[in-house]
Amino acid sequence: MTRATLDETDEVVTKLREAAERLYEYDLYRTAFEKAELEPSDIDSIDQFRELPTMDAGDQADDVKSNPPFGSLVDPDDVVRCNLTPSPYMDHRMPVPATEDDIRRDEERLAEAYRLVGVTEDDVVLNTAGMMPYPFGWSIAGAAETIGATHIPMGPGNAEEQVQIIRDYDVTVVSGFPSFAQELATTADETLDGVDIVIGGGEPFTAIEGYREEVREAYGGDVTVVDNYGLSEVGFVGFESREEAGMHVFTDRVFPEVVDPETGELLERGEKGELVLTTLSPDSTPVLRYRTGDLTILEKRESEYGDYVLPQGVFGRVDSMKKVKGVKLYPDELTMYVAGVDELDHENLEIRLTRPKGTTDHVALTVAGDPDSVDREAFAGEVRSILNISMDELSIEPEFEATADGVVIDDR
């Protein structure tokens, strides 16, 4: 079985070597080369490239702290825009600095992705992502205005007002958080049938079973609904075309790997694991084997938009992963699924892990909801299929309140 990285071709290896040459110029990354006892010119295979150590958001944060305010990668003189994004590794937020070149390149890149989903200059794009202080809304603005569509910047919130705007301005494209797109549709009295395209991003979307169809139905059924993926710290990674067949990876921009979050071992195609990214394009703040913390699957599938896809987008964060009965359990996936079940309350959900003396792991799931209106058997089956393990106990309790300690309580 092939491994979850791009296939080794001369082109890919050349790109990696060229990227390595660029990355080597940065002190932050030269250390990685020294650790691996590699020179950029040595890189003549993907395996050789993979001798370089992985890095993560903590390394980025350390670099920013040692080289305030933007870190060592970018010349502060060249920064023309700095968005800010929350980061657990910073006291405050993480800077997302961009040069003029970065901005133009990203605008063109996302415009191309929007074109492939069918957005043209005739469209009216409602931008429901914020621009302050996050970068998300700026991407949508750049894509829409580069295409020459009409861009209406609204940010999230005020669903009733935005429904009015969709009607008054003949909005054809809604772009932003998929949850808010859904809220708009449910807020409207009648179907928002002028909307042809819904573009989701900024949170897990197509990884959640049934979510895409729910959004589609909310907009009357006859609408293209796609998922996009990017990270503030890295930029755009993938986009769906109007075929809705998974997110095409910007392979001109990033080299993707999918690894076991525990061991760092490369996983096989189709296996769920942590996405690791290396910047291939000449961006001002590149990453080298950057562990995104996001859970995904990489597949190869020949298409006119590029041959590599994240077939279901992103499943959540790996940070919350737990090994249970030898299996990796990613509770985010369950939370996302439960969020889509009307009768259950995903904000009051708890998985309690215990190891009663002399036995193996014991897993108990409790979720707030109405036990009479949920098909327990079917729900238990869904949970098993999502988490890859069976619950030893499963309770649905009307008044259940989860503690503030997170979804998983590990009492082993």
Next chain:
Amino acid sequence: MTRATLDETDEVVTKLREAAERLYEYDLYRTAFEKAELEPSDIDSIDQFRELPTMDAGDQADDVKSNPPFGSLVDPDDVVRCNLTPSPYMDHRMPVPATEDDIRRDEERLAEAYRLVGVTEDDVVLNTAGMMPYPFGWSIAGAAETIGATHIPMGPGNAEEQVQIIRDYDVTVVSGFPSFAQELATTADETLDGVDIVIGGGEPFTAIEGYREEVREAYGGDVTVVDNYGLSEVGFVGFESREEAGMHVFTDRVFPEVVDPETGELLERGEKGELVLTTLSPDSTPVLRYRTGDLTILEKRESEYGDYVLPQGVFGRVDSMKKVKGVKLYPDELTMYVAGVDELDHENLEIRLTRPKGTTDHVALTVAGDPDSVDREAFAGEVRSILNISMDELSIEPEFEATADGVVIDDR
């Protein structure tokens, strides 16, 4: 005494005639020419131009309602960005459509204004104006990024966080609402002494006596503090240079007149009245003798930045004007002044107008505040100088609560 419009020169008359030719192409404005029985080519003096009737936000709103969604002026195919702004004439908001050309032109224009106040590519500009859905924040973004400064888009709110950002990112320019600039400075434990320039806009600022100096002191005294003026419906109108000597009018862009809000008669230079604007540049949504509803003064004063200034910016709205004892009373001006007096509460302020039988107007001012800590005599003098009339009664009451009916209660 000269009248409050640009001096009549061949250049000005030519510009007006050229603008008239452009405006005549729009049905909305052709009506005005027909009413005045004028052809654009007839315009060979300012007086002739002034035979055209004035228009106001109500006409704009009617045009939008009859020609949804953007009104008749702009081809919807050319609109690439549409901000939205509150309007009393619309059920919802007023669209502020812009073409690619409008955006580029405005970015260049405001960048030039920012350069004149000393902003360079070395500056770090904190943008505290919002971009959703108003246009204000976009102007600042365009100016800062066009110059190549570092632009940090934060919007208003979260003063504590923004103080941290000012420190962490060595912010040198704070641009947005002056009241928020002041809030930032008062939120900070220590003087924000890295800030060199404060650019205010979006609300009355330098028209309020002492306000500029208060803001300057809040930033440690050694800081350039300037005022900018524009309207969502019209665009940029004036900017201050680092001389802080009043707002220079963009005379290449607008032809300003100052009229009596009651009669429409042109006022003399230095007299306070309603600003009326005509677009001289080839913008996609021009205005013709547009009554801004804003109260200002136009003066001539030779300078390298243009010879016409609004010496104190904008004093408030004319809508709330009342004739009292034959004098025009603009209560906004008083509210703004009181807002700057710590011992008084401008949110609980009332001017009650009565006309006791057989007498003339009687004016009673009541304001919430601590009577013992205010110099009544001095305060009465200030009120007289601001409103141009003496109060017949003046009370400062600790527990006073104004009604919700507005600042002026007219019981005559």
